[in-house]
Amino acid sequence: MAYDEVLAARVRDAVAERAEFTEQKMFGGLAFMVHTHMAVGITRDELMVRVGTDGYDAALADGAHELRMGERVMRGMVGVAASVTADEDALHHWVARGVDLALATPPQPPRPTRAKG
Structure with missing residues (x-):
């Protein structure tokens, strides 16, 4: 599944204005990781935003829509249509x-690596 490269460039610039980040291919799209957490991402031409469970209802009221993985609703993550992010x-x-929530959340400790053998 591809993602919108133009949107990715715009998001990259917007995230960089607020925090250091890394990029990671995820969910068939691209995720922007801040403080070890996914802050925002792109799938197809839509923005995915981590708003947390406490910010979920407010984000929906602000024009976002629920995200689903199969039949499961991804509470804490919302989608924002391309018509909005234009x-x-x-x-x-x-x-x-998304970035502010990621920065306010303690970073995840590194996962131990397993020896191959």
Whole structure:
């Protein structure tokens, strides 16, 4: 599954204004990792935003939609349509929500590596 490269470049710039990050291929798209957490991502032409369970209902009321993995609703993550993120201010608003939550969450400790053998 491909993702929108133009949106990826715009998100990359927006995230970089707020925090250091890494990129990781995930969910058939691209995830932007901040403070060891996925802050935002892209799948197809939509933005995925980590809003947390506490911010979920407010994000839906603000125009986002629920994300599903198969039949399972991904509470804590929302999708934002391309028609919304076409506006630069709206894109920055949603990116800020995801990045700010990632920065406010303690980083995950590194996972131990297993010796191969």
